[in-house]
Amino acid sequence: MAKKQYAFYPGCSSQKGASGSNFLTSIDVMCDKLDIQLNEIPDWNCCAASIGYAEGGELPRLAIGARNLALAEQHLPGQDMVSGCPACWLASREASERLNGHANLMAETNEALKEVGLNFKGSVKPRHMVEVMIEDIGFEGMKKPVVKQLQGMKIAGYVGCQTNRPFGIAGESFENPQYLDKMIEVVGAEAVTKYDQKVTCCGGALAFSEPEKSQKQIRSIVESAYDHGAEMIVTPCQLCQANVEIYQSEINKKQGTKFAMPVVYYTQLLSVAYGGSAKQAGLDGHIIKPKKLQDIAGK
């Protein structure tokens, strides 16, 4: 079967030695088993995330978003742009939609892009990895390569914000999207369907600037997972993963809790279920070790 080809936009956090590097590790096995080929966009730049607004304003932010889109159009024509990072996807899709919707902004952005010898035509479609999984592969397709069932594991699917809003996944609700729970079920684990913090904000970039307010959010996210009997949280977002895992020790220190809830990516669940080793699934990249998942991967 011919491999499905995509222009791949990894994003800063997925680079070697960065906070979400194990996400990138884990998609290799997954994509290989699903006949997905990711072609990295040459010389891509940071998307500016949402927090780029304050200094970046509107047009500089749109220009750096459009640079990636234009590079994809030029080097990987005809391929959809795919990002595993919700912030990268959001910024790219926002740039694409706003520029395609406003001829003046498109002209101004292309004036800036001329400085780097590029032109954005507006044709490439920016998509999230989760969209590729659901729309191009499908839940039945995701099930096919499963060789190991994660039976007996109870997992809270934490979707977070930017995979879910403002664009979200077609056909899903903003308040209670189902796809992550379905992915948990695809690998034979039990999804905590009553998890009430599924789409709660982890604080995002304000984890740095407003630690107390963000840690209050994170506490609810972790606490509810415990309350519903989950032994692990799974998420599609790099920033959610980092915030919810990393700050548990801070919350323990300040508030006397004893949190040690592993937080992994959906791609890691699939990689293990597809027979990937703990290392291939990037499970060595966690401060709070996902022990049970490591054991299953080692079997």
Place this chain on the structure above:
Amino acid sequence: MTNANQQAVALYSNDFLREVEERVEEGEWVKMCMQCGVCAGSCPLGNAWQHTPQKLFMMIRAGKREEVLTSDSMWMCTSCYNCIVRCPRKLPITHIMHGLANYAHRLNLAPKGQPTREVARLFWNSLAKTGRVNELKFSLAMYFKDGIVQGIKNAMAMQSIGLALVMTKRLNPMELFGGHKCKDPGSLHKMIAKAREIEDRKKGFTS
């Protein structure tokens, strides 16, 4: 008062709504707000806002220019986009909050030392320098933004987390000496400068 701010005051005199409509990202939507308050109730940091988006929209219409632009409320936005998807009038509220914060920042009316303002500035500077965010330099710059003593305290407080990230290969100490970047940061700088030049002209920041 900065020149750009003086000129904006003179140009728009008492019509702050028109100023927002013309100069703030997605500002033309403000008049569509029907004051239902769903945005205020949907915000994860809602109780930290002195003026919720609902209030800010009414204050803009009431011409409360100084109160709006010096407010630290917009800086509480976590970019969760909950307000956008729930707004019955479909206002792009998150973008308007970002736009107001950016406008206040560029006119230098935003609160000095506001932590999210600082973090946002450092983040942009990190990515604009090389084309890609350097997580290590960005984190260190953040810890040391309030001076060397506070910086050492902050870094010490986060020491065990930093070390754990290094051990799990999610933070590379070598990033301090270079790190990931685009091939030609020079031309990238020119592109950003050009975009900024056009925006400054449109929004009156050039004076």
